[in-house]
Every structure is written in structure tokens, then in C-alpha cells.
Amino acid sequence: MDTKSSYANLGIAESTGDDCKFCEVRACGMCSALSENELSRLHKMTQFRHYRAGEQIFCDDEPNHHFAAITSGIVKLSKILPDGRQQTIGLCFPPDFIGRAYKAKNSYYANAVTAVTVCTFPHNKFETFLLETPTLEHKLFELTLDQLDEARDWMLMLGRKTAIEKVATFLIMVATRIDKNSQLLDVAGSSQKFELQLTRTEIADFLGLTIETVSRQFSLLKQKGLIQIENQRFVEVLDMLALKEVAGMVDAI
Amino acid sequence: MDTKSSYANLGIAESTGDDCKFCEVRACGMCSALSENELSRLHKMTQFRHYRAGEQIFCDDEPNHHFAAITSGIVKLSKILPDGRQQTIGLCFPPDFIGRAYKAKNSYYANAVTAVTVCTFPHNKFETFLLETPTLEHKLFELTLDQLDEARDWMLMLGRKTAIEKVATFLIMVATRIDKNSQLLDVAGSSQKFELQLTRTEIADFLGLTIETVSRQFSLLKQKGLIQIENQRFVEVLDMLALKEVAGMVDAI
């Protein structure tokens, strides 16, 4: 079983032809809006792709070649200023889709944070299909509304929270998001222990901070006894309520 | 003619019955997706409302009573942290719509920035109508995608730009936005002169800054000879290219 090493170099996997049956996001992703008939029509234009951690999925200002539905892994969306400053503007988990409908160009980068697998669809064909399939458009609309809600929460964080509040907010978000997606087993029952899938640099780009400030806030949270960190990547939240207070989510008494 | 004073106290105007014929956003707003037939069906559930500058349109955590399509004026969307810090997360101009589809509660505040007129639709009825009218859902989807693009540009600004870059970016945004919407006549031909519709506090909440910092950056831009300000509200951009450089939108040479 070395399928992993075989597709890792390619970015494109062999379509086995009946992957949808085993798809982890068949029930919740955009495909859940499709009948068997429609699904098989979509399947004909589908190409599976795999990306390794760090690989670019698409590029700012690049013509919009295809849409993609994430079936596993984490994708980050980011923007870069002319002088190189970077800001992450979205984290996508299964069953999110990536790509801008009804526009010829992307206005941001998409990169694999972890190993990622996606179903991709050619831009033109997919848009035609989308316009012919209102249930699918409805589903994408709902997913987009969720993304907008998320973006707006994030804006509050970027604009008004302090460094330690940002880091605490980030930890809570990852903890709940991982839980919701059951991406990672929460070791030891319901304890909040998880692997940080992002590097310090990625966290900093996410929070609008520098890597050093992020590191310092982690140390502060450790000092306060709210979290523990093993091997710089495995975080355990020891006091979720106190963490939420630090995150500015509840009124401190 | 004191219709103004009569509705100013109420927030609800008398429907004249054929307002759509004279609607300024009939051609570009969500109603452009509707046939005459569908429009008259929607019209039956429509209630016109007027708000004065500053009035609250809806509230965080409030049940989603109705959707609204803006026909004139500017609406701001904002979030507030438990301790009172505020962040504006959206500015809506005609023909934007406000209200969260497919969710029972709002997660932010909506306030009139200027005098505002909207068409409102009861939440439940409108959602039913929306599900039955794919062309309308398509239109709302497109408007939502635009809002998401905007939110993401904004995130880059909030997370990575300096105070002066933020203020410059804001001025450019307002200048182009006002132009696009032909909200305000640009006095003296194509010169970039316009009225700031927002107070300094509102600008600060928009940019994630304090009012003092915003004021200082305005003064700096005046010193640099890039803008002029009359009566604290009327701004003239003297050198748009240089302003874009300060905004971090093009690479300084």
C-alpha cells in the first residue's frame, strides 16, 4: 500500500471511478445536494488531486481554471501585499469548496496546510452545471454564507483583539473546528488535546501578528496554566473557560 | 409636504403601491432577477422603511425578522465585544441586501449611517419565495460572493496594514465606491471630491483604530499634500496615485 507515495509526486491521482461511494463528505458537502443522476454527471468532469503540505493549489490573479471540493486536509487562503506582507483570509476544511464562482480570476492564494485531497471540476463546465442545478447552487450559497460569517468574526478579531486574545481565540477555534470535523482524535476522552496543524508562521499570518509575538503569547498562556504544549505542536487546553475569558469571549468578572 | 417628519418617527412608510417602477435599484439589485410576475408577488410582502442616520436597523443576537434591500443610503454592519470594543464588518450601499438567509439569528448589528430607505420582507415568507425562485437565489449568491471578496480585502487591511495605509485605503475605497454608486456628485468634473459620510468614530471602527489615530493620519496626508479637507467632512484627493502608494496598493519605487 504505497498509494500515498505514488500520488504525492503528481498532484493528480488516478480516478478509481467510484470514489464517491466512499467519499467522507458525500453526506455533508456540496454533493449532498445532488441526486444520483446529477452526481454521476458531475463525476464525469471530476479530477482528483492530491497536494502535499505547503503546495500551492492556485495563485492570486491566476485565471480560475477549476473549482475544488476538499475531501481531506486543510487549505489556507491568503493575500499578499506588494511588499510581501501576508495575511491568511480563510481556513478551509472538508467539506468546504474553494474557487470563486462567476468570476474569471482568483484574488487570493490557496495552499495546502496539511496533505490535501480534492475533487476538482473545470471552471466552465462546472458553472454551466451549477446554473442548471439550483439545488447545488443553493448548497454552495449556504456554504458561502457560512464562510462570510466566519470572515466577519475574524474581522472583529483582527481589528480589535490584543495579541493574547488573538492567540486564545485561535486555539479555541482550532479546538472546536477539529472537534466538529473529527479531523483529529481527541486523545484521552473529551479532553481538549490536539495537534496544531499550522506552523508559528502560519498562525502569525492568520492572526495578523509576527511569529515572535505568537510564540510569546503561547508562553504566557503556559505560564498562566491554561495550556500545555508538547513538541511545539501538540496543545492541550487545561482550562477552556479561562481561555475563553482571555479570548474576550465572555465578560471577565 | 412633511412626509419626512411623518415617517421619521415611525420607521415605516406608507406603501404607495407602485414604488418598484421608480426604484433606483430595480435594474441592478436583487429585483433584477425577477420577472414582472415574481416581482409583484414579492411586492405583496414588501414593507418600506426609512431610518434616520444612526438608527438601529437590527441587533446582534436578535431573531431574524426580515430581510431588507437597500434602495438609498448607507448601512454599516458591526460587531461588539463583551467589553464594548466595536468593529465595523461591512458597509452596505444600494443595491445590497442585509439580513442572513437560512439562519434564525443575526450575529451582528446593522445601523443606518446616513438616512436610509429599504424594502423589507418578512423572514419566513421571503425564504420560501427564495427557495422557489432559483434566479433570485442566484442573484443573492452573487451579491454574497461580492461581499465575501470585500470582507477578505478588508481582512488583509485589518491584519497587515499600518494606520496611515488603512486611512489611505479607506479614502480610496470610499472614492471609488461613491463613484460606482454615483451616490454623490463628484463636484468639478472627474476630480475626486466627496463628502465623508462617516464620522471619525465610524471610520476608526471601520479600520480597527482609535479616533485620535485616524485624525492624525488625516493630518499627515494633508501635510504630504495628498488630500484636502474642508469642514472636516469634505475630502478632495489631490494625488490619487501617490495615495495608492501610501495605501500599499502599488510597489513604491
Add this chain to the structure above:
DNA sequence: CGGTACTTTGAGAATCGTCAAAGATAGTGG
């Protein structure tokens, strides 16, 4: 074991926020 990449920690500097006071502007009433 040694090298590379990532993370943590420290010291000093820059930016932005806080507090305070003065300056503008608009609206009110004499």
C-alpha cells in the same frame, strides 16, 4: 552526530493607544 529548519527568548525601537486639553462646527434661544 551534524546540519537544517523551526521556535523561543531577550533587548531596544517604533507604532499606536490613552488621557487631557484646545479648536471647530452646528444647533438653540435670546
Add this chain to the structure above:
DNA sequence: CCACTATCTTTGACGATTCTCAAAGTACCG
């Protein structure tokens, strides 16, 4: 028409937070 007030804006001084630069510490990989 002119004070007078209330509100908004500008400016200044100072302080806190965050960034920058630099060096040491830690994990990972061959």
C-alpha cells in the same frame, strides 16, 4: 445676529503593546 452649548475633531504628551533584530534553544532528518 450673536452668544452659548453640545458634539465632534484635532493636537500634544506619555505609556503600553507589538515589531524588529539578534541569539540561543529545540526538533527533525539523513
